[in-house]
Each structure stands twice: as C-alpha cells, then as structure tokens.
Amino acid sequence: MRPLADLVGPGPAAPRTVAGLDVAYAEDGDRLAAAVTVLDPRTLAVVDAAVSVGRPTFEYVPGLFAFRELPGLLDALDRLSTVPDLLVCDGHGLAHPRRFGLACHLGVLTGLPAIGVGKTPLLGTWDEPGPRRGDSAPLRDGTETVGRVLRTRDGVKPVFVSVGHRMSLENACAQVLALTPRYRLPETTRQADRLCRDALATVRPRP
Template sequence: MAAALVTQDRLRPLVDLVGPGPTAPARVAGLDVAYDEGGDRLAAAVTVLDAATLTVVDRAVSVGRPAFPYVPGLFAFRELPALLDALHRLRTVPDLLVCDGHGLAHPRRFGLACHLGVVTGLPAVGVGKTPLVGRWDPPSGERGAWTPLVDGDEVVGAVLRTRDGVKPVFVSVGHRMSLTNAVDQVLAVTPRFRLPETTRTADRLCRDTLAATHPAATVSRS
C-alpha cells in the first residue's frame, strides 16, 4: 500500500486541471469494470462511441484478476492494469475518456479518471453515481442544472442533474479538462438516461463478457 501512495504522490502533480479540453470530441470512450460475486475476477471494458450518433464504433475487453486489494482511496490500482490492457486493444484512439468513477473528487485528489488521464495522456473525466468526498447544495430539478461539489475550501467537481427530477451524478475533472467543459461533455453523451451512454455501453459489455466467460458466477458492478 505504501508504494501505491508514493505513486499517487508522484503522479498527482502531472494532472492538468487547466484544460479546457476538447469541446467537440469526435470519439468518446466509456470505461467500466465488472466483478464476479467473490470479487476475485473482473472484466474491464472500453467502448468508443461516435459523439454525433452515440453509436459504438469500437470496443475492447480485458478479463483477469484484480491487481490490488480493495483499499479505500486506492481503488484505481485494482482496475488500472485491466483497463489499460483494454485500451491498448482498441483500433481507434478516443478523444475523451469518461470513467465510471471519480477524478479530482477523491480524498487524495487522484481518482481513477486522473490516473488514467495521466498514464494515457488523454483528456479524461469521472462520472460517479455516489460521492466519495465533499458537500453540495442540491441542483435545481431540470436537466443540465448543477452545483459545485466542495471539499474543504476547494471545488472538486459538479453535482449534475442529467434528467429532469432524477437524482444527480457527480462529475469531476480527470485530466486535460476544465470542469465546465467536463459537465458539457457529460451532458452531450447523456441524452436519455441518468448515466452517460459511454458508461451504459461499457457496463453492458463488461458484465456480458464476465457472464459469458464465467457462466456460474454472479456478476456485480464496480
């Protein structure tokens, strides 16, 4: 665990929080990981969507075992090797990574989206279903409304309403993006449901792959 903390400390200063990042990406990738019920096998999936149509134009999966034990604040180390392997299997290079997880909105300001962005050099954002840190005021009820996610005296993300009247998601910068652009890009790939199409397609792919390769296992979400 000490080595992982040292790695986070070494890589954290490399995160580009200025951005502004791509405002009209052509290809947007979703990344997600599914585990079997015991948590000792995983499938990491990457789906690349055409940003204009939100159709999947490329996909890749890596199946294996977690690379690191479950430790709060160091969750990225469990999933990063498999996700990088899946990214390397793609035929196309995405313009933006949308991670099922957090970036700056992390206790050590270096969540999965930051780690992936720094290692790959690609713009990245995190979209979490629940928060890891921070306090916020609820955004108003309409789609597109958001309020700052604040930890201490620092804005670490946005609490974003992606559908009218539906509970928000938690958006944070990973790498080479501004927060306002991250919000815009997440809304662009979330036209109908609470979660982005990037996350939905990657979730479906990793779950289906794990179920197919280990049919007796119960699949759980990361």
C-alpha cells in the same frame, strides 16, 4: 508529480470519439472484466470496443481502488483500434480524498483528456441542484471546489462530475450532458457496463 494546474485544461470542445470505461466483478470477487467502448458522440453509435478479463492483482483498499482496476482498463485500451479523444470513467477524478482518482490515473498514464462521472460521491458537500436537466451545484471539500453535482434528467438523481486530466470542469459537464440525451448516466458508461457484464457471464467460475 506535475503541478495540479498542468493536469487541468480546457479539453476538446467537440471530440470525434469518446470512450466509456467500466469494470465488473464476478460474485466471488475472483474475476473482473474491464471494458472500453468508443462512441461517436454525435450519434452515440459504438465505433470500437474492447474487453479484458482477468483476476484482480491488487487487494481492495478504500481510496486506492484505481490500483485494482487500472491494469485491466489499460489492457482493454491497448486492444482498441481507435484512439479516443476523451475518456469518461465510471468513477472520480479530483473529487477524491487524495485529489487523484481513477480518471486522473488513466488520463496521466495515457495522456488523453479524461473525466470522472460518479453515481455517488466519495467526499464533499453540496447544495441540491435545481430539478431540471442541466442544473448543477459545486461539489466542495472544505473551501475547495472539486467537482460538480449535475442533473442530467429532469427530477432524477444527479451525477458527480470531476476533472481527471486535460479538461476544464465546464467542458466536462458539457460533455456529460451531450452523452445523456435519454438516461441519467452517460451512454458511454451504459455501453461499457453492458460489455463488461456480458464478458463476465461467459467466464466459468473456478471449481
């Protein structure tokens, strides 16, 4: 495996396209839909999208969730007509017990800059960031900083940002703020979540 330092870089300061990736599961857990939506970060308009519907090929194992979602997400990425400049995953990167969450997997496998934006943390301790949009605090696991707790809306619960591949943490947080002008979660995540849920709604349950 390449040294961790080689996986972390400054990343694109002004990406032309940013992709959001998310996965939704049917209630019985037998089907999943993996979606990728590509946005113009200046206007937040969707410029490309793809979805892959199938069955999980890896059972649920805590800490190894990436292996359950990667096949579908990689298939959806292959269906795009646009190669995004940045991947924004609904999950984690370095802020993972093995320091290698979904955003790391996707970044290394595709070679694209990638970051993770989680709704809740997998590990670590932090001080509550200030109440204003843009306030943040380090997310630490022991003495190591593995991410940042970032407030994207005034007075709203923060999100948990971590580096996945070829991005600095400072740049990752700047990109997340640019993608959250109105809501807590990045618009990339919101659009991908909607797409995968809509795709699942059209799938008939097994008899």
